[in-house]
Amino acid sequence: MKSVRNLLVAMVLLLVPILIMANDAIDSPRGAEITFTTKVIDLGRLSREDDKQVVRLAFTNTGDVPLIVNQVRTSCTCVTVRCDDRKVLPGDSGAMVITFDPSKAPEGSLYRVLQVDTTARGGVQHITLTAEIE
Helix, strand or coil: CHHHHHHHHHHHHHHHHHHHHHHHHHHCCCCCCEEECCCEEEEEEECCCCCCEEEEEEEEECCCCCEEEEEEECCCCCEEEEECCCEECCCCEEEEEEEECHHHCCCEEEEEEEEEEECCCCCCEEEEEEEEEC
């Protein structure tokens, strides 16, 4: 009878720390996560004489802590980005306004990558901008 009681006490002593750690893992924040409505923007066929193209790209913080947009880098002077929503709370949405100036782009197939640096898990996110410039 004593050995059964000792076995039960040992099991409880082993299980309590495991249950505490599991509960902490469930309650601890996962971090910020950014989810875009799309990661590829196709502007189609454009002429170098066309007006600037403006695209609003929405995103949502699907994480459980605030998301901060630190910087958006472009690979060409033909693309500029404005991000008014630099801090986005969990569950909320923000947007980036992407402006493409075809007069500054070379003729032919255009493929540009925007690097979105945020506090989201997974590091820098990439948005692709494509067009055919005539």
